[in-house]
Amino acid sequence: MNHTETGVPLFEVKDLRVSFGRSETQLEAVRGISLTVNNGEVLGIVGESGSGKSIGMLAALGLQPETATVSGSVRFKGKELVGLSRRELRKLRGSRVAMIFQDPLSSLNPVMTIGAQITEALQLHNDQLSNKAALERAEELLKLVAIPQPDRRLSQYPHEFSGGMRQRVMIAMAVANDPDLLIADEPTTALDVTVQAQIMEVLADLQERLNLGLILITHDLGVLAGHADRVAVVYAGQIVEQASIDDLFAAPSHPYTRGLIASIPDMTADRERLFSIEGMPPALGRLPVGCAFHPRCPMCQEVCRTTAPLFRGNQKHEAACHFAELAEGGR
Amino acid sequence: MALLPRPKGPRWLSLPLGIGLMVVVFWLLATLLAPQMTSYDPMDMVARRLQPPSWQHFLGTDALGRDVFTRTLYGARHSLPIAVIVVCLSLTVGAFLGAISGFLGGVADNAIMRLVDITLSFPPMLLAMAVAAGLGPGLGNAAIAMVIVWWPVYARLMRAQVLEVREREHVEAAVAAGASRPRILLKHILPLCWTPVLISATMDLGQVILLAASLSFIGLGATPPTPEWGSMISEGAAQFYSWWVAFGPGAAILTIVLGFNFIGDALHDHFDPRSK
Numbered sequence: 001m002n003h004t005e006t007g008v009p010l011f012e013v014k015d016l017r018v019s020f021g022r023s024e025t026q027l028e029a030v031r032g033i034s035l036t037v038n039n040g041e042v043l044g045i046v047g048e049s050g051s052g053k054s055i056g057m058l059a060a061l062g063l064q065p066e067t068a069t070v071s072g073s074v075r076f077k078g079k080e081l082v083g084l085s086r087r088e089l090r091k092l093r094g095s096r097v098a099m100i101f102q103d104p105l106s107s108l109n110p111v112m113t114i115g116a117q118i119t120e121a122l123q124l125h126n127d128q129l130s131n132k133a134a135l136e137r138a139e140e141l142l143k144l145v146a147i148p149q150p151d152r153r154l155s156q157y158p159h160e161f162s163g164g165m166r167q168r169v170m171i172a173m174a175v176a177n178d179p180d181l182l183i184a185d186e187p188t189t190a191l192d193v194t195v196q197a198q199i200m201e202v203l204a205d206l207q208e209r210l211n212l213g214l215i216l217i218t219h220d221l222g223v224l225a226g227h228a229d230r231v232a233v234v235y236a237g238q239i240v241e242q243a244s245i246d247d248l249f250a251a252p253s254h255p256y257t258r259g260l261i262a263s264i265p266d267m268t269a270d271r272e273r274l275f276s277i278e279g280m281p282p283a284l285g286r287l288p289v290g291c292a293f294h295p296r297c298p299m300c301q302e303v304c305r306t307t308a309p310l311f312r313g314n315q316k317h318e319a320a321c322h323f324a325e326l327a328e329g330g331r
Numbered sequence: 332m333a334l335l336p337r338p339k340g341p342r343w344l345s346l347p348l349g350i351g352l353m354v355v356v357f358w359l360l361a362t363l364l365a366p367q368m369t370s371y372d373p374m375d376m377v378a379r380r381l382q383p384p385s386w387q388h389f390l391g392t393d394a395l396g397r398d399v400f401t402r403t404l405y406g407a408r409h410s411l412p413i414a415v416i417v418v419c420l421s422l423t424v425g426a427f428l429g430a431i432s433g434f435l436g437g438v439a440d441n442a443i444m445r446l447v448d449i450t451l452s453f454p455p456m457l458l459a460m461a462v463a464a465g466l467g468p469g470l471g472n473a474a475i476a477m478v479i480v481w482w483p484v485y486a487r488l489m490r491a492q493v494l495e496v497r498e499r500e501h502v503e504a505a506v507a508a509g510a511s512r513p514r515i516l517l518k519h520i521l522p523l524c525w526t527p528v529l530i531s532a533t534m535d536l537g538q539v540i541l542l543a544a545s546l547s548f549i550g551l552g553a554t555p556p557t558p559e560w561g562s563m564i565s566e567g568a569a570q571f572y573s574w575w576v577a578f579g580p581g582a583a584i585l586t587i588v589l590g591f592n593f594i595g596d597a598l599h600d601h602f603d604p605r606s607k
Contacts, residue, residue: 061507063503063506063507066436090509090510090511091509092509093506093507093508093509094507094508094509094510095509098507098508099504099507099508101500101503101504101507102500103500106499106500106501107500107501107503107504108501108504109501109505109518109519109522110501110523111522111523112518112522120508120510120518121508124508124509124510124514125509170504173508
């Protein structure tokens with residue numbers, strides 16, 4: 001963590017809000033997210049589909065849909081990104097900050113060879129790079145993500161690659177320009193389980209070797225175990241709990257987090273039914289008053305229905321629940 | 332892989348495609364080699380007027396004693412190039428404006444699409460007639476009129492394609508990789524948009540030949556004595572009892588339109604198997 005040397009964290013998001021629509025019917029998908037990532041740190045962001053975890057990170061890089069309004073502050077190495085010109089953002093994206101998307105099957109241009117796509121990624125941020133040098137570097141990158149026969153693979157098209165291989169290519173393209181921060185948006189969701197493990201290994205290996213800051217967005221807590229340093233749990237557009245991965249699993253403070261952990265299937269337990277959190281996540285326009293989670297919360301009290309909880313706990317482990325301390329006790 | 336036995340021979344070579352190709356190749360040859368395919372000159376009065384078909388004159392002679400078969404062959408020299416030029420120009424203009432429209436959206440999109448709506452709200456024949464009449468007779472002017480009528484079709488198609496492709500994830504990935512907007516349009520969107528536009532252009536070749544002939548028929552395209560199919564039919568219409576005068580150019584138009592449609596259909600089936 002060399003941010004201590006400069007005092008500036010690699011990536012700092014403060015009170016990020018993303019909303020859609022015009023003033024009266026405005027719907028907030030992200031309702032004030034704050035988080036930091038330091039050099040070489042892996043932050044996991046967990047939440048259900050539609051909780052705002054992906055759109056929040058996209059918006060942080062200026063990749064939100066045109067209909068969205070973004071407010072708050074996103075700083076990358078101390079530089080404010082919200083409101084930055086398209087040109088400036090473009091220079092940053094793909095070079096200093098890279099992104100990996102969920103579906104490797106559709107994230108590659110179907111009519112360009114793999115080699116052409118990787119060299120494009122390289123040359124976009126380096127005009128002087130010759131075609132030959134770029135191809136050499138592309139081959140090196142494919143080797144880096146453990147794709148066999150990289151020289152032959154370069155002249156092939158995406159449809160000649162399997163899902164896992166395509167995600168490797170996406171990773172190779174993402175790290176092509178030696179970024180400082182990598183945002184992986186559900187990198188393994190579209191892949192089957194055995195391939196998931198391989199891709200996570202490739203990612204973890206690269207993260208360590210290149211000392212990347214990595215934001216791992218997922219809905220699967222299991223993916224984060226063993227890979228993330230810290231975890232932020234997102235519910236209904238807000239972070240409800242943030243802690244180191246060990247603390248989170250050992251002592252989850254927010255009832256939602258505990259629900260998520262309990263939902264991981266346990267092969268040793270002799271249970272007929274799998275655990276699931278009751279109810280559905282709230283629709284954007286109909287957020288409950290008070291704590292957004294209270295209609296589904298097993299510990300819901302009167303106060304939860306009226307007052308939105310503030311963060312409790314310390315810098316290392318905080319949770320937005322009125323009963324965070326109580327909850328810490330038992331699981 | 333195939334679970335059902337396939338018919339023998341290459342799958343793309345179906346009967347209609349074969350016929351279409353043969354017809355179109357025949358007319359292409361006529362365009363290039365008309366002087367070698369007949370011993371008469373299209374402008375010469377070579378025999379007595381209104382002779383029925385015979386071994387000397389396969390399709391008889393017209394009201395001025397010119398050989399109809401010869402004139403029909405030479406007619407391809409006017410119709411085919413005009414059709415190709417009109418479709419190419421319309422395609423260029425239409426695809427360019429359509430791509431801009433779909434990619435930029437907003438004001439540009441609105442302006443272009445309203446222009447398209449206005450153009451398409453006229454019956455194509457009527458608008459082409461009006462423009463051609465305004466410009467004066469002549470095949471060149473007729474071609475300009477037809478481009479004005481035809482480009483909106485491609486603009487719409489192209490816009491629809493761009494709108495669909497721009498939402499695909501690889502485009503988002505290219506944005507996230509820091510590609511500029513012109514680059515994204517040219518390298519990541521347009522290459523995936525051409526197929527339906529080109530298929531439609533193939534089919535339109537026949538339609539444009541038909542429209543050009545129609546304009547000539549009413550005297551707004553080629554002027555006599557040019558051996559153009561439309562104006563030849565118009566001459567034939569005056570000689571109602573000498574059916575062969577209009578038969579030659581009529582059959583020419585019929586076969587070539589059919590030929591282009593067969594080819595277009597085959598391309599369509601080949602590239603878009605879902606719509607079979």
